[in-house]
Amino acid sequence: MNTSIIIRNLTKKFGDVVAVNDVNLEVEAGSFLTLLGPSGCGKTTLLRCISGLEDPDDGEIIIGEQLVYSRSKGISLQPGQRDLGLVFQNYALWPHMTVYKNITFALEIQKMSKEEMDKRVKESLEEVQMGGYEDRYPREMSGGQQQRIALARMLAYRPSVFLMDEPLSNLDARLRMDMRTELKRLHHDSGATTVYVTHDQVEAMTMSSQIAVMKLGVIQQLDTPDRVYHFPANLFVADFIGNPKVNLLDGFVVAQDVVDAGHFNVPVNTLDKTGEVVIGIRPEDIIISTEPIDGAEEFTAYSVLPSGAETIIVARRGKLEISVKEIGVSKVEMDQKIWLAFNKEAVNLYDKESGNLVNA
């Protein structure tokens, strides 16, 4: 498969609200791109513009070799002409049709022979481990099963682009975990270019090859999950990704490699930036000690929150509050004095005014 998606200067407005604002985006052939962001950030609208269900107000969309939308040329292909499949948040299985009919709907439109259709139904149901469910009606199945059928319905006509609009958000936590595994496998096996919309960062991190973090119709960062996590492009991304949240401290550059964070200095990698900055450091990148150690600052354990595999310690010093993550069960107790040292390599610096990343 070699279907890439190119989006140029795409804008979509609803009245005065700009849902998608001048977006430029390239989705490489065969990649799994996740549009991630809080509700109302325009991720679903962007997906619907790609699918053709929504007509943008400006820009261009090219899927593979085909120009599917261009305002300046007055082109907008129907969704059915764009060679893509879409899995809806609420599955959108047709309630008056059996599983078989749901799956063959698109195939009938393509005037496929009965034998070929039977074969496709069988194959696609097996792919989602739902063989034998041909004669069920949607209401006779659980949510998880309906989800699989919705996937099978898309797989059966083999589109070269898969679009998924929060497909797992209606499932319970356990099923969601299973389906993530399945979806990733499915993408791996089919190699279809996939655009996936979610507000769940864990879904985005675990499945994607690329993540586009969106806010107010604008892509904030387009990167690999690893880079989105470790080098968030701005304060919004840094704050949105990660649980527990990243620690953000106001600081002032005092030397090439030192930032004054108010109560203490933080060593950083060299940078050209001067003046006010925001220091971002993830809870797991802070070393915690119950004894004074070199380069560490004294804090008090305000609250200790163990969850089995890890423990979150909320430390305070004056008004400053910092979360620290320790693997396993921590020996720290509440109100105990602790010493925190920041891993220099993991500290990110942001411009106080623009909020943009200034190191790296």
Place this chain on the structure above:
Amino acid sequence: MSVTYADPQTASGKWHAHLRRFFRWLTTPHVFLSLIMLAVMYYMVLLPLYRMLVTTITVNQNDLRAIPGALVGDLTSYHWLRMLIGEIAKIMTYGPLVHSLTISIGATLLALLLGGGMAWLVVRTDIPGKNTIHMLATVPYIMPSWTIAMAWKVLFKTTAVSGGTPGMFQFVTGSPPPIWLSNGAIPIIISSGLHYYTFFFLFVSAALMSIDSSLEEAGDLAGASRTRILRKITFPLVLPAIASGFIMTFSKTMGTFGGPNVLGVPIGYYTLSTMLRSNTGIGNYGDAFVTAIVLILFSMTTIMINQKLIGTRKSYETIGGRGFMAQKMKLRNWRPFFIALITIVQFTIAIVPLVVLIYSTFMLRTGDFSLSNFTLHHWIGQSDLKINNGEPGVLLNPRIWHGAWNSIRLSLWTSFIGGIVGVILGYSIVKGRGTRLSKIVEQLAFIPYVIPGIAFGAVYISMFTKSFFGLPPLYGTFALLVIVSVAKHIPHSSRTGVSAMMQVGKELEEAASIAGATPWQRFKRIIFPLTSPGFVSSFLLNFITTMRELSLIILIVTPATAVLSSMTMRYIENGNEQQANAVIIILIVLVLIGNAIISRFRGGSLKKGLEAHK
């Protein structure tokens, strides 16, 4: 790229791009259908209204003698001045206006009291026999609105009115009932109120049922008294339902013709509707249309004031969802009283009129209620010049059969075309939600609702007497009856359409469109199968309302296109009371048969249809 397009930088390239975008907008199914519906509604509603207005300010052939020196087609204020401030204004306009308002307000209040009270008893108390009460409450729907008036006439006719024969009351007691009891405002108010209480009953009971009981329990926990909860929580929540019932009953009674014609006209108690008829009857269209416009304005204003008062509270309607009443109020000592009351009321409304009417059809001579006067002549008698001007019994009368056939095919055509119009309107309004076009379509579709039935019929007289747009003049044709009935049902069709379409999540159609289905395939395989139960119910309701519709078509039927409902009026005006009553019975039987047949399809039901009617 497989296709090449003109360079968008050049002027012709930009022009082509614009053209393509416009064409794409135009061929979007909901846009295309909206535009068609706009055109249809323009010709079916707006243009006729405009033509009617023009007729009132134009000199026509009949006016030449009254306006010296005028030519046909000249502008004139003659009709308006004459009807509003002339010597006859009091008789022709203000008197009837006061009568119409008296009747509408009286009947609406009576219906509200009966329907609202009964709804509360059924939903909120431990009164027994709820299903029976519900079933009997829908009976007025299958009866023409003037059935009770006809029965009233049989019961309370009086020789005190000149040319009158005695009714059952006078036959039994020997003394003629006073005229206020036999004719005029009070009998019309009672007979209409008893008929229209169903609206209130259904709307209010649905609203009461949908109120989440936790809303009231919260009031209870806050320490509010029973009456306070009723007044401060329950009443505001059912207010929108009461408002819907009010609008519907008021506009129906404003435009109603049957009751006032049967009980008012014999003593010269004219309403706007009967006045309208008598003016069109003598070809005095200028005057008649002034009356129609007055009627329309009054009905519109009342409805608008009502809408304003209720306003945004409409949005309460969805609150609550499926909360079932946890607690029913115990009636205790009052229980027998309310049981008796409901039994008597429902018996009076649903059973008595039918029994009285049937009884009267067996009487050879009117006024003689004794068994010795019994005959089957009015049903199966051969033509006898001494009785009924020589008309044979209704079952042997080819004119009746013809009328019945007209009624049936009118109802079928109306329901069928109305159903299609509903599908199209529902689709274009729902799919275009948020666009200006969709809003205009929705508002236009509401207009026929505020035009009283008889005025709506009048509108069409001015429109189709001449040929237009290559169509032959439609006046006097059966097609005109269908057009009028479909047009008058547009508000209901559009509501049914919208609510049916709303139930189909938009993703279902989008999924089909992703799969490559054309608009027609999407409609045929997804939308239609999922919405059809709603449309069957709507079809049923349209069928029934059209079968027993009178006010709407009374001005435009001709002997050739006469339907059963208009025949009952003609018979009663000619003094053939038994035949008129027999025709009503036939009408009711046909409605029942139609109901039974249509309900078999796809789970449609009268009740569902009525609920969408709101």
